[in-house]
Amino acid sequence: ETELEEVLDAYRHIGTLKSKIPYGNGHINNTFLLTYEIPDGQEKRIILQEMNREVFKQPKELMENIIGVTSYLRGKIIENGGDPERETLNVVPADDGENYYVDSRGEYWRAYLFIEDATCYEQVETKEDFYQSALAFGNFQHLLAGYPAETLHETIPQFHDTRKRFNDFLRAVDEDKLGRVVHVRDEIDFVMKREGDADVFGDMLKRKELPLRVTHNDTKLNNIMIDNATRKGICVIDLDTVMPGLAMNDFGDSIRFGANTAAEDETDLSKVSSNLELFEVYVEGFLKGCQGSLTQTEIRLLPMGAKVMTYECGIRFLTDYLEGDHYFRIHRENHNLDRARTQFKLIEDMEAKWGEMEAIVRKAANK
Ligand code: ADP
Ligand code: MG
Ligand code: MG
Numbered sequence: 328e329t330e331l332e333e334v335l336d337a338y339r340h341i342g343t344l345k346s347k348i349p350y351g352n353g354h355i356n357n358t359f360l361l362t363y364e365i366p367d368g369q370e371k372r373i374i375l376q377e378m379n380r381e382v383f384k385q386p387k388e389l390m391e392n393i394i395g396v397t398s399y400l401r402g403k404i405i406e407n408g409g410d411p412e413r414e415t416l417n418v419v420p421a422d423d424g425e426n427y428y429v430d431s432r433g434e435y436w437r438a439y440l441f442i443e444d445a446t447c448y449e450q451v452e453t454k455e456d457f458y459q460s461a462l463a464f465g466n467f468q469h470l471l472a473g474y475p476a477e478t479l480h481e482t483i484p485q486f487h488d489t490r491k492r493f494n495d496f497l498r499a500v501d502e503d504k505l506g507r508v509v510h511v512r513d514e515i516d517f518v519m520k521r522e523g524d525a526d527v528f529g530d531m532l533k534r535k536e537l538p539l540r541v542t543h544n545d546t547k548l549n550n551i552m553i554d555n556a557t558r559k560g561i562c563v564i565d566l567d568t569v570m571p572g573l574a575m576n577d578f579g580d581s582i583r584f585g586a587n588t589a590a591e592d593e594t595d596l597s598k599v600s601s602n603l604e605l606f607e608v609y610v611e612g613f614l615k616g617c618q619g620s621l622t623q624t625e626i627r628l629l630p631m632g633a634k635v636m637t638y639e640c641g642i643r644f645l646t647d648y649l650e651g652d653h654y655f656r657i658h659r660e661n662h663n664l665d666r667a668r669t670q671f672k673l674i675e676d677m678e679a680k681w682g683e684m685e686a687i688v689r690k691a692a693n694k
Contacts, residue, residue: 331359334375334436337421337428341438342371352449352549355379355567360441372441373419377434378427383567386435388480390427393437393566394418395479396471396541403470413442413552414562442562445552455558456548457585457605458612463551463560464543464577465616471541472620476571479541483568486544487576489639493518493525496642499649507649511664514645517671524638527631528573536624542572546581574625575632578613582606582633583640587673592665599672601633603683610691626692630684634677641670 335344342363350360357377365371383389393416400415411417419438421428427437451457485491500508500515508515531537543550543563550565584591586605589598610629614621644667647654652663677684 330377330430330432330434333430334377334428335361337423337436338373338375338419338438340422341373341419342366345370347375350374351447353565355382355565361438372443374439374441375436376439377436378567380434383482385480385482386427389482389567390418390435390437392479392482392569394426396474396566396569399474400470412440413445416440416442416562416564416566442552442564444555445561446555447549447552447564449549451548451585454605454608458608459553459558459560460546460548460551460585461581461609461612462616463563464546464581465613466560466618467543467563467616468540468574468577468613469616469618469620474541476539476541479569479571481570483570486568486570487542487572487636487639488529489525489635489642490529492639492642492646493522496646496649499646503649505649505651511645511648514664514667514671517674518638518642518645521638521674524631524635528575528628528635531624532573537573537628538622538625539571540574542570542574542577544568544570544572544577544580546577547584573632574617574621575628576636578609578629579632579634579636580640581609581613583637583670583673585609586633587669589669591669592662593669594665596668596672599669600676601673601680603680603687606633606684607687607691610688611694614691614694626688627685629688630677630681633684634674637670637673637677641667641674644670 342365345362345364347359347361351358356379359375361373361375363371378386397416397418401411404411404414417440418426419440420426427435429435448456496518545565545568550563551560552562552564554561586602588600588602593599644655644663648663648667655663657663
């Protein structure tokens with residue numbers, strides 16, 4: 328409470344503060360909605376966030392990424408005749424002109440314009456929601472296609488370096504700190520058999536066969552603002568994990584969790600599969616949003632993106648299980664093993680449907 332007062336004091340130029348309330352269902356940042364009265368007598372709403380320093384160790388670099396990407400988006404949106412106050416996040420500087428404020432405890436805060444007349448939905452409930460999400464994240468790729476991705480900081484180093492994840496897994500098997508290896512021989516075999524998948528993208532990137540892109544890395548529905556009047560996705564928010572990456576990363580991760588017919592920790596594996604109808608919906612929305620910005624190679628690799636992201640995630644769950652569950656929070660015994668198993672089941676299912684997945688992508692690309 329006293330920290331909040333201190334921070335509010337650093338943003339007095341906005342206007343006269345009328346109210347402040349904790350806001351939203353975010354799990355990472357500490358978010359507040361502030362309402363100000365501004366000189367013309369009107370109201371102005373602001374989102375104020377305390378950044379999560381546990382997850383993001385380099386807040387200055389993170390804010391540099393956000394400023395870089397949002398200023399670029401602003402330019403593109405104005406060029407396209409859009410509304411730059413609603414179609415991108417806008418950082419509101421503090422009174423001293425800085426884009427963030429560091430409080431006396433050393434915690435980092437930042438303010439954004441509140442996106443009016445739009446709603447953030449927590450869960451995909453209909454195919455249309457999933458489609459809107461695909462469209463919005465595809466459009467994000469499209470708008471940022473000309474951005475120099477290599478200038479962005481890697482706020483979580485080697486986030487989607489699948490080879491590194493694989494090597495970390497090998498080390499965990501080798502060390503077998505908790506003696507759990509004997510329980511997961513089949514799962515370890517499963518990962519080993521697909522070792523080649525860990526290098527597909529990394530090798531192509533090295534050979535310059537893939538462009539480095541601006542990726543979002545948290546492509547959930549609740550990171551999109553949906554316009555109340557049109558029900559269309561208008562703005563991608565939550566840019567903390569924006570990093571250089573591959574178009575197939577954002578696409579693939581969305582399929583990994585969004586097309587799964589069961590929960591990520593379902594223990595009845597017969598319920599777990601990758602829904603082709605949802606896959607098709609997402610492919611269509613994503614390609615439409617990308618508006619021709621993806622190369623033929625990237626488009627062809629979309630199914631591979633789904634597989635590699637699922638493989639990487641499964642490897643991380645299994646590694647955490649072997650190392651004693653210190654990264655992903657567990658709520659029951661073997662929770663991370665259960666999670667790893669759903670990912671491996673999804674991979675088997677994708678492998679069985681591979682021809683169909685490729686056909687769906689070809690069909691959507693030719694529309
Ligand atoms: P987290 O990383 O904790 O998910 P978010 O940046 O996604 O943080 O913010 C949490 C929630 O706050 C969002 O899901 C959304 O409901 C709301 N929110 C964030 N930024 C804005 C904004 N500029 N305008 C309106 N609502 C916002
Ligand atoms: Mg969020
Ligand atoms: Mg977030």
